[in-house]
Amino acid sequence: MHLHRFHGGLDLPGHKAESTAGGLRRLPPSARLYLSVLQHAGLPAEPCVAPGDSVARGQRIAIAEGGAGADLHSPVAGRVIAIEALPLPGTPGIEVPHVVIEPAPDGALQAQPALPEDADADALRARIRDAGIVGLGGAGFPTAGKLAAARATLVINGAECEPWIACDDALLREHADEVVRGARMMARASGASRVLLAVEDSMREAITACGEAVQAHGQDLVELVVVPTRYPEGGERQLIQVLTGQEVPRGGLPRDIGVIVLNVATVRAAWRAVVLGEALCERVVTVTGPGVARPGNFIVPLGTRVCDLVAHAGGYTPAARRLMLGGPMMGTALPHDGFAIGKTHNCVLVLGDADLRTAGDEMPCIRCGDCATACPSRLLPQQLHWQARAGRLDEARGQGLFDCIECGCCDLACPSHIPLTQQFRLAKGELLARDADAANAEAARQRFESRRERLEREAGEREARRAARKAAASPDAVAAALERARAKRAASDDAGDRP
Ligand code: SF4
Ligand code: SF4
Known part of the structure; x- marks a missing residue:
């Protein structure tokens, strides 16, 4: 397949090997899980459990508000002990409700009945929506909504371009078959006739596993494409350009050019939701960097706090200087490790002094370009x-x-x-806040206008009724009423005279 280039970008030193050597490791549930009701793009979900309730693993604990968002499910069987407002990473000053759950040792599992892989598109999308599946690559957009409109090309994104992040690499090495079977299913759910599975050339073991999975499950539909490793190729716009030569228009979306992009972990989660009836309750997270004693890739119950995750990776080393959620390029610096892992969090990175980008003081722009x-x-x-x-x-x-x-x-x-x-x-934040203020002011103006129109209309109606009453009481009307009354009396007298 002929590949294209995207403008700019950087060749960055890779650091996946630091965490991939040990394979995927499953993290046991912590003593408490903290599940934010906002783990997706859209409105926060509404909790549908209360403190004291017992919950099964996979049970819905928060419901998408008005269809804009995603449902949330419990990763463990246990008991809800609180619903607590807690901060989210990267949004200082903003707190959202978290459902706090204590796991029980031998609780129940609540799974949906399995659907066939070739179920019709509506049934697949309904199951994916019910399972709370969102984009696990970072955007958190509800997947069922993305699949809703038919697209010609489906890109499965395994181009994990940030240094240090290796969760997709680790997942593909062990579960490429589920990703490829999921890719077939996503094509059916979206109506796509072409599926491109993109993996970076630095991910050798993953490429081998994907090649075997495509041979076994997807040869007629899924094409494995090995793309050069260049940051930020995992960005959906850049990846689409590399694969198709097409550019997503400014301000537009991939769907505008007939393409949808889904992350490999999203596709696997969707496959498991359909075939195994599993809700999205866990994800793979890379824990790495020179500040972590035993880096690795962990299958983590949602709601696990960063401190528990780092403890499982052997704890902090003396080199630890900066804690990040995400990669070194686009990640969020964390002020502490009490935040909980959500659906979109792919990496906990602990950097040392040598890795910090802000070396040297800021100087004036020299217009070098x-x-x-x-x-x-x-x-x-x-x-x-x-x-x-x-x-x-x-x-x-x-x-x-x-x-x-x-x-x-x-x-x-x-x-x-x-x-x-x-x-x-x-x-951008300031402009968005300004836009929101302007939108609120416009909404208030419209409310004022419609109230004024309503009051004017009601006043007009009252006036019309008054005029009608007045007209009904005019001399002609009085005479007509008297005449009617006389005629009625005369009619009854006639009736009384009859034998
Ligand atoms: S941060 Fe923004 S402006 Fe800077 S290189 Fe990336 S896209 Fe361009
Ligand atoms: S043009 Fe200015 S802002 Fe851009 S790289 Fe050069 S010094 Fe930095």
């Missing part, structure tokens, strides 16, 4: 930087600020050590 050369979104980061620094956020928006995927390539390329990505993230 290296950031633009590295930008995979074809933006001009130096111009965005000047606009953002001057507070001209609308101009920055006009220059494509929202097309920035926050990949960090410009930061790494910048010789002046300007924290460009952080600046763009803040600028």
Whole structure:
């Protein structure tokens, strides 16, 4: 297959080997699990259990609000001990309810009945929705919604481009057959006629496993494509360009060009939901970095706290300096390890001094253009930087600020050590807050207008009724009423005269 290139990007040193040697390890449930009701794109789910309730493994514990979001299920049998507002990683100051569950030693399992792999598309999507499946690559978009509209090409994303993150590599080495069988099923659920399974050339064992799985289960439909390892190729826009040569339009979505992209772990979770009746209750997480004693890839019950996960990986080493959720390029720095793992969290990374990117103080921009050369979104980061620094956020928006995927390539390329990505993230946040304020003001204006119209309409109706009553009481009307009364009396007198 002929492959294409995407603009910019970086060749980064790989660090997958540090965590993949030991294979997948299953983490036992911690003493308490903390399940956020917001583990997906969309609105928070609404808890449907209360403190004191017993729950089975796989039981629904929170329901998607108005269909926008995803249901949440208990990863263990146990007892709900609290519903507690707790902070989410990367959103300081924002707290959302967490269902806190204590596992019971021999609790029940609540699975759905199995469906055949060739069930019809509606049944597959309904099961995937009921199982709470969302994009496990990081976006958290509910998968059933993504599959709802028919697309010609389905891309299964195994291009895990960030250094250190190896959860998809580890999963493919051991479960490629479930991914390929899931890929067939996702094609049926979306109506896609072509399926491309993309794996990076640095993932040799995974490529071998995928090749065997395609031979066994998907030869007629699924094509394994080995793509060069270059960051950020795992971004869906970059991967689509590499595979098809097509660019997703600015401000658009892959579906606009007839493509959907699903992460390999998402596809496997969907396959298990259909064939085994399993809700999404666990995921593979890489725990790695020089600050961890025994890096590895773990099958982790959702709601496990980062501290418990690191303890299972042998604890922190003296080198530990910075804790991150996600990779070094796009991850979120954590202020402490009390946060819980959710559906979209693929990696816990503990960096040492030598790995920290902010070496050296920030200096003025020298207009070298290296950031633009590295930008995979074809933006001009130096111009965005000047606009953002001057507070001209609308101009920055006009220059494509929202097309920035926050990949960090410009930061790494910048010789002046300007924290460009952080600046763009803040600028986007400010614009979104401003948009939300404007939307609220517009909604308030519309409410005021419709109230004013209603009051005017009601006043008009009252006036019309008053006029009608007045008209009914006019001299002519009075005379007519008297005449009617006389006629009625006369009629009854006539009736009384009859023998
Ligand atoms: S962070 Fe944004 S501006 Fe910088 S290289 Fe990535 S996409 Fe381009
Ligand atoms: S790489 Fe840094 S110094 Fe060079 S143009 Fe971009 S922002 Fe300026």
